[in-house]
Amino acid sequence: MNYSIKIGGEAGQGVQTVGETLCQIFAASGLHVFSHQDYESRIRGGHNFYQIRISEDSVMCPKEKVDILLAFDYESVRLHTPELSEIGQILYDSQILKTKISDSRSIDVPFLKIARETGGPDIASNIAAIGAVCGILGVKREILLGVVTNIFAKKGFETVAKNVEAAQAGYDYAIKACIMCPFRLPEPRPRKILISGNEAIALGALVSGLKFYSGYPMTPSTGILNYVAEHSLTFGCIVEQAEDEIAAINMVIGASFAGVRSMTATSGGGFALMVEGLSLAGMTETPLVIVLAQRPGPATGLPTKTEAADLLFALFAGHGEFSRIIFAPGTPLEAFYLTNKAFHLSEKYQVPVIILSDQYLADSQWTFDSLDLESLRYMDMRLRGASFENQKGYKRHLFTDTGVSPLGVPGDARHLVVTDSDEHDEEGHITEDRELRKRMVEKRLFKKLTLIRREIDEPTVYGDVGADIAVLCWGSTYGVVKEAIDRILKDFPISMVHFKEMYPLPYEGHWLEFLKKKRILINVEQNATSQFAKLLRMETGLAVHRNINRFDGRPFGVEDLVERIYAHIE
Amino acid sequence: MLTLNDFKGKTPAWCPGCGNYAILKAFNSAMVELGIEPHMVVIVSGIGQAGKFPHYTRCNTFNGLHGRTLPVATGIKLANHSLVVFAVAGDGDCYGEGGNHLIHAIRRNPNIKLMVHNNQVYGLTKGQASPTTSQGVLTKAQPYGTLSEPLNPVALAIALDASFVARGFAGLPDDLKELIKEAVKHRGFSFLDILQPCVTFNRVNTYSWYKERVYKIELSHPVHDRIKAFEKALEWGDRIPVGIFYRKEKPTLEEKIPVLKNEPLVRQKFDFEMAKSLVRKIKNVD
Ligand SMILES: Cc1ncc(C[n+]2csc(CCOP(=O)(O)OP(=O)(O)O)c2C)c(N)n1
Ligand code: SF4
Secondary structure, eight states, X not given: OEXXXXXXXXXXXXXXXXXXXXXXXXXXXXXXXXXXXXXOSOSSEEEEEEEEEEESSOOOSOOSSEEEEEESSHHHHHHHGGGEEEEEEEEEOHHHHTSOOOOTTEEEOOHHHHHHHTTOOGGGHHHHHHHHHHHHHTOOHHHHHHHHHHHHGGGOHHHHHHHHHHHHHHHHHHHHHOTTOOOOOOOOOSOOEEEEHHHHHHHHHHTTTEEEEEEOXXXXXXXXXXXXXXXXXXXTOEEEEOSSHHHHHHHHHHHHHTTSXXXXXXXXXXXXXXXXXXXXXXXXXOOEEEEEEEOSOSTTOOTTSOOOOOHHHHHHOSSSOOOOEEEOOSSHHHHHHHHHHHHHHHHHHTOEEEEEEEHHHHHOEEEESOXXXXXXXXXXXXXXXXXXXXXXXOOTTOOOSSSOOOOBOTTSSXXXXXXXXXXXXXXXXXXXXXXXXXXXXXXIIIIHHHHHHTTOOOOEEEEOTTSSEEEEEEGGGHHHHHHHHHHHHTTSOOEEEEEOEEESOOOSSHHHHHHHTOSEEEEEESSSSOHHHHHHHHHHOOOOSEEEEOOSSSOOOHHHHHHHHHHHHO | OOOGGGGOOSOOOSOTTOTHHHHHHHHHHXXXXXXXXXXGEEEEEOSSTGGGGGGGSOSEEEEOOTTOHHHHHHHHHHHOTTSEEEEEEEHIIIIIITHHHHHHHHHHOOSEEXXXXXXXXXXXXXXXXOTTSXXXXXXXXXXXXXXXXXXXXXXXXXXTTOSEEEEEETTOHHHHHHHHHHHHHSSSOEEEEEEOOOTTTOSSSOHHHHHHHEEEOOTTOOTTOHHHXXXXXXXXXXXXXXXXXXXXXXXXXXXXXXXXXXXOGGGSOOOHXXXXXXXXXXXXXX
C-alpha cells in the first residue's frame, strides 16, 4: 500500500489545514506519512498544493504520481490531472469549481452543500472534503471522527457536533459515489508520531531547556517562532518578537550572558543581518543556537520555495576567526535530536551553533514510530549560586587547558562577570596586548575546535557499502536520495553517505577512508555550486567526481534523481 | 558599607577634561548612595568613548557592538530582572547606529536605565558629525558643514511616551548624580540624555557654551504633563533645560510577561524530566 494524495487550491481556501488534518488522521491510523507543500508568496489566490504520501513502510519523500487529487479550484484539475496514476481519482465539488468535470475519473461531492446543510459556515466544506477523502480510502470512521472532534474540542460542543456531521456526510457520500474505488488501507495500527521540521526543532529546543527566544518573522523559519510561542507558558520560556534580526540576535546574546538557554531562528536575509551578532557571540564566547531555515536567494529570492545554498555562508559568516558548529538535519527526527545536541555543545564549548534547515524540511510533516526521549541530554554547565560564589578569583575568560572558561551567572555571586566585543584579557577587560591576543585566538579557535571535533558523529552510510559507487548528500536531501538508492539497488550496487553534522567535519576516520576507496563519488545538492563538495575538499582534500544539482526552487523528485544518478554510472 | 572604592575600575583613557569623567563620578556616587552593590549591576555598552565606560567603573559588564546596547540589555533584563541594568551609549551609538532599537526599547518599557553621553560628535572615530551635531558645523567628513538637522532626542523620547525622560549635564555633576538616582528609582525605561563636552573634537558645544545656556527645570514643571514636557523639550539654543522633563507610571515589560510572574527567568529551574513528559503529551508518545 503506497498512495499519494494531492490537495490543490488557492491560498486562503484552507489547503494547508486540510492537508495537516489528513496527515493527523493517517498518523492516527498507524500509517507512515510524508507530506510537503508548495505555496506561493501570497495570502489569497494563486496556486498552492499540499501533497501527502501514505504507506505501510517508512516514507521520506514525495511520490510523483497522484492517486487522489482533491481539487478546490479548476487550476488544480488543469495542472495536476496529468499526474494521476492508473488508479487515480479526482475529488471535487462542481459548485465550488463552478463547473462540472467530464473526466471519468472524477467524483463530484457537494462539499459546500453538505456544509450548509449541517449548519456550518462555508469553510466547513473543507471538513466534508476531508471526510470524502477518508471515505474513498477506507479510513476507519472512528479515527476520522476522533481527529475532527479533537481539532474542534476547544470551540465547544456545538461546533464539534456540526463538524462531525459534515465529516460523516462527506464520508458517506464519497463511499456511495465511488463504487469501484480501488483503495484499501491496512487494519489500523498503533498511532504514529507526526512532526514537521520546524516543530521538531522548536520541540527539541524546549526539551533542551530553551528559556528565551527572540526572532523576527521570516519564511520558512516562522513556524518555529509560532510553535515556541504556543508552548512558551507550558515550558516557562519567554518569546520576544524583535524589531529586526539584529535586535533578535543581540537580545538572545544578552539573555544567554545573563544565564539562560537562548535561541533565534531566521532565513538567509535575516541571517545576513545577524552576522555581526554571530561574530559578537564568537568573541564573547556566549552560547547561542541559531536556526537558519534556508530559502532560495540571493536577497529575497523565492520566499516560499526550497534550496540549500547557505552552507558556505553559514560557515564563513562573521568577521574574524572563531569556532562554530553547523548541523543540517536530514529528517524531523534528526532535527529534534540535533537541536538537543546543539544546545548541549553550545553551552559546553560556549560557541554559536547554527542549525541549517530549508523550506522542504521546515514545512514537511513526517511520521515516526517513536521519539527516544531518553537519549536526550541536559546538563547545566553554568556556574550558579554557591558553586559560583565559592570560586576563587573568578575570571570570565580564564585560560584553561580546554579553552573553555567558567561561565558564571551575573548576580549569583559577588564576582563580576565581564566580557567585551573588543579583544580582552582573562577578566574581560579591553586589551591590545600581543601575547594576550594570540592566546585568546588560540583559546577561541584551535583549542575549542579540536575538542568539538571529537563530539561530531560520522556520516550515515546506507545501501551496498561494498559498491564502488557512492552518492553523497547532506541535510534535507536525505529522504529522496535514500529512496533513489533503494530503487537503484534493485539492479545496481550503490551506497549513499549522508552528512548531518557539517562543521567541523568528523575526525577523518572510517568515513573518509570509505569515500577515498570509491571509484565514483556522486554529490547531490539542492544548490547550484555544490557547496558541500567545496567544504569537503577544503577540509579533507577529497574531490567528488560528479555533481547533481537542483536549483529551481523545487525539491528533487525520486524518478528524476534516479535518472540523473544513472546518467553518471552507465 | 559601600564606598566609592568599590566602584573603582581601570584608569580611564579619555582625554584630560573630557565630560565623561564627571559622568563616571556621578554614576559611582549614585550607586554608593543608593547602596547598590557592583555585582547586582550590569552595564551594557556599545562602541565609542562612552562605550568604554564600564571598564572604568566596577560592575558586571557586557561591552557589545556599536549601536546594539539596548537589545542586549533587554535580553539581560528579561533573563534576570533582579539585576539593575544600565545601557551606556554615545549619541552616535544610540541615535545613529542604534536608532531603531531606541524606538522599540521605549515601546517595550523594560526597567532599563539608558545613559546617552551626548557630545554631539563622534569622539572615538575622531570628530565626524553625529545625529545631534548642529547644522552647518564643519568637520573633516562634512566639509560643507553638517547638512542634516540635528535630532532632538528628548523630544523624540517624549513623543514616544517614554516613561522617564531627563537631561543631565556633565558640568553639573551633583545634579547629574541625583538624576541618575531618580532614573534608577523609576520603575520602567529611564531615558537620560547627558550633555558631555568633548574637549578635543567639539569646538562649538564647549563647557562655557553650555554654562551660558543650561538652566535647571523649575520645580513647578508638571512632569506628568506630556504636552508641557514636549514644549520644554523644544527649548534649545539660548536656553537649554536640564532635569526631569517627563515621567509616567506604566507597567514594565517584565511585569507584562506571564512567565515572569513569580521569579526571574534565570532562577526558574528547568525540570528535564517534566519537559520530557510534556513532550510525550504534546506528541502523543507512549
Ligand atoms: C558597526 C560599526 N560601525 C562603525 C564603527 C566605528 N565607530 C566606533 S565608535 C563610532 C562612533 C562613536 O560615536 P559616539 O557613539 O557618539 O561615541 P563617542 O565616541 O562620541 O563617545 C564609530 C562610528 C564600529 N565600531 N562599528
Ligand atoms: S575625544 Fe572627546 S569624547 Fe573622546 S575622550 Fe576625548 S574629549 Fe572625551
